[in-house]
Every structure is written in C-alpha cells, then in structure tokens.
Amino acid sequence: MKKKRRSNHKKVKKKTFKKSFLILTIFYAFVVVIGSTYAWITMADERINRVKTNKVAIKVEGDQTTTLISPATEAEKNITVRNVSTSPGFVRVSLEEVLLTFQIDTRDRIGNGNVKKFNTAEAPEIKKDEIVTWLSGKTYKVSSNVFYKGDIKQTNTFLLSDLARENMLFQYIELTQPNVTTIVGGGTGYWLYEDGYFYYSDIVKPNESTSILVENIVSIPDTPNLMKNAFYGLEVKAEGYSITETSLELMGLSPADLAYHLFNDYLI
Incomplete structure (x- = not known):
C-alpha cells in the first residue's frame, strides 16, 4: 500500500x-x-x-484651368511650384493629361462639322473644370436648353518624346517647356526629365518658386475637326521632399539615376 x-x-x-x-x-x-x-x-x-x-509642403501655381481645343490655338499656363513650408526642399513633378471630345454633327449634306447640339441633359452633368465629371455620353450645358454630349475620353501620363503618343489624340497637343532638359549640369533653374518625372535642379527655399515647367499648351494646325471645342486638362502632381538621403530613397532614386546625382551634392 x-x-x-x-x-x-x-x-x-x-x-x-x-x-x-x-x-x-x-x-x-x-x-x-x-x-x-x-x-x-x-x-x-x-x-x-x-x-x-521628409515631406515639404508645396503649391502648384499658374493657370490650371481647362483648355478648349481648336486648330492652331495656344493657351498660356506658366506652371511653377512654390515652397510654402518653413524648410528648403527638393521638388519633382509628374503630369497627367485628360482629353474629352464632344459629338460632332457630320451627317452627309446636313451636318456642318460643328459640335452637335442636344436639347436634353444626360446626368451627371459634365463640368468644365472638374475632370472627374468628364464622361462619355454625359452632357455639358452650353446655354439654356443647349447641351454638348461627351464622346471620346482619353487619359495619358505625359512622357517626353513618347512614341506611343502618336497613337492617341494627344499627338495634336504640344506642351511648351523652355526649361526642360535630359542632361544634368550646365546652370541652374532648369527641370531634369527622367522616367516620367521632372526634377527641379535647385533647392527651393521657403516662399520661393521654381522656374516655369509648362509655359503654353498648343494645339497644332492639323488638329482634326473631331477635336473641335474638346476639353483638355493637365493635372500637375507635384511633390516636395526634405534635403536628406532618405528623401532620395522615398523617390526611388539610386546612383544609376541622373536625378540621384542632381540632388546628391545638396544632401545634409
């Protein structure tokens, strides 16, 4: 037991x-x-x-309103970027294009090649300076009981010397950019283009602005009739960064990039 x-x-x-x-x-x-x-x-x-x-507050300045397209027209924009923070910083910009054409009256013997007019609205309403409202099949109010109907809508990320642009209606629209280059060095106050971005060559101090990035928007003389009175919008997406190595990382830059060498000497 x-x-x-x-x-x-x-x-x-x-x-x-x-x-x-x-x-x-x-x-x-x-x-x-x-x-x-x-x-x-x-x-x-x-x-x-x-x-x-690592972010620096910036503000895009210049005329950012919608441009009305017709053959051989020119709209002055003078797009710049201002530093509205209390610290100096780097600035880079990407550009997004949006185009909306309207239905054209092209019927044989009757059509006049002008924008076709409708007397009834199709909601939601297209608003000239609100790109989000630009939709095919919806209407823009011209005057009382007169409406234009959206036809072709195209969007595009603006790339310098873009061959694919030749297959879009954007081929008839040109941006005047007097201060843009693809080479580092040789002065100040220029914009370096690389891989879809425009990098400003200088440090932008508080309350100071860059040089002009986009001076004018021009439609060439050969612009087709289907683009008559079309809406063209240019969205300027600007970014401001502090002058640190971390900022280069956040921008995805490495020693293989031209923009890396543009900014590297400024690092603190």
Missing part, C-alpha cells in the same frame, strides 16, 4: 510539473507575440513618421 501511495504521489508531481511547464510555455509565447507586435508597430510608426518628416 505504501508503494502505491508513493507511486500516486509521483504521478501528481509529474502532472503538476507538466501543467507548470505548459503555463510557462504559453506565457513565453504570449510575451514573444506581444513583443513582436510592439516592435512591428514601433517600426511601422517610425516609417510613417519618417515619411511625414
């Missing part, structure tokens, strides 16, 4: 040990998970803070 009690006592001790070990294991795993989660949140916060601290 004594042996039996001793044996039962050992079993109880063994069970107690297993239970304690299991509790310790669960506790350790819990601590590891909490610690890892905290570390991940901390790193995420650091990344978010780093992005915020």
Whole structure:
C-alpha cells in the first residue's frame, strides 16, 4: 500500500510539473507575440513618421484651368511650384493629361462639322473644370436648353518624346517647356526629365518658386475637326521632399539615376 501511495504521489508531481511547464510555455509565447507586435508597430510608426518628416509642403501655381481645343490655338499656363513650408526642399513633378471630345454633327449634306447640339441633359452633368465629371455620353450645358454630349475620353501620363503618343489624340497637343532638359549640369533653374518625372535642379527655399515647367499648351494646325471645342486638362502632381538621403530613397532614386546625382551634392 505504501508503494502505491508513493507511486500516486509521483504521478501528481509529474502532472503538476507538466501543467507548470505548459503555463510557462504559453506565457513565453504570449510575451514573444506581444513583443513582436510592439516592435512591428514601433517600426511601422517610425516609417510613417519618417515619411511625414521628409515631406515639404508645396503649391502648384499658374493657370490650371481647362483648355478648349481648336486648330492652331495656344493657351498660356506658366506652371511653377512654390515652397510654402518653413524648410528648403527638393521638388519633382509628374503630369497627367485628360482629353474629352464632344459629338460632332457630320451627317452627309446636313451636318456642318460643328459640335452637335442636344436639347436634353444626360446626368451627371459634365463640368468644365472638374475632370472627374468628364464622361462619355454625359452632357455639358452650353446655354439654356443647349447641351454638348461627351464622346471620346482619353487619359495619358505625359512622357517626353513618347512614341506611343502618336497613337492617341494627344499627338495634336504640344506642351511648351523652355526649361526642360535630359542632361544634368550646365546652370541652374532648369527641370531634369527622367522616367516620367521632372526634377527641379535647385533647392527651393521657403516662399520661393521654381522656374516655369509648362509655359503654353498648343494645339497644332492639323488638329482634326473631331477635336473641335474638346476639353483638355493637365493635372500637375507635384511633390516636395526634405534635403536628406532618405528623401532620395522615398523617390526611388539610386546612383544609376541622373536625378540621384542632381540632388546628391545638396544632401545634409
């Protein structure tokens, strides 16, 4: 009987040990998970803070209203970027184009080649200076009971010397950019074009502006009749960055990029 009690006592001790070990294991795993989660949140916060601290507030200036297209017309824009923060910074810009044509009256012997007029509206209404409303099949109010109906809509990221542009209606529209180059060096106040972005050559100080990026929007003489009174919008997407190496990383620049060498000498 004594042996039996001793044996039962050992079993109880063994069970107690297993239970304690299991509790310790669960506790350790819990601590590891909490610690890892905290570390991940901390790193995420650091990344978010780093992005915020590397941004410099900027403002696009110039005429950003919609351009009405017709053959051989020119619209002055004088697009620049101003630093509205309290710190100097780098500036880069990308350009997005949007075009909306309207239905043309081209019926044989009756059509006059002008924009076709409708007397009923198709909601939602097209608004000239609200690109998001530019939709095919919807109407733009010209006057009381006179509407133009949207026809062809095209969008495009503006690229310098883009051969694909020749397959779009944008081929009839040109941007005058007197200060743009594809080479680093040789002066100040220019814009370096590389891979879809325009990088300003100089540090932009608080309350100072860049040189002109887009001076005019021009429709060439051979612009087809189907683009008569078309809406052309140019969205200027400007970014401002602090003068740090982290900013170059955020812009995705490496020593293989021209823009990297443009900015590298300015780093603090």
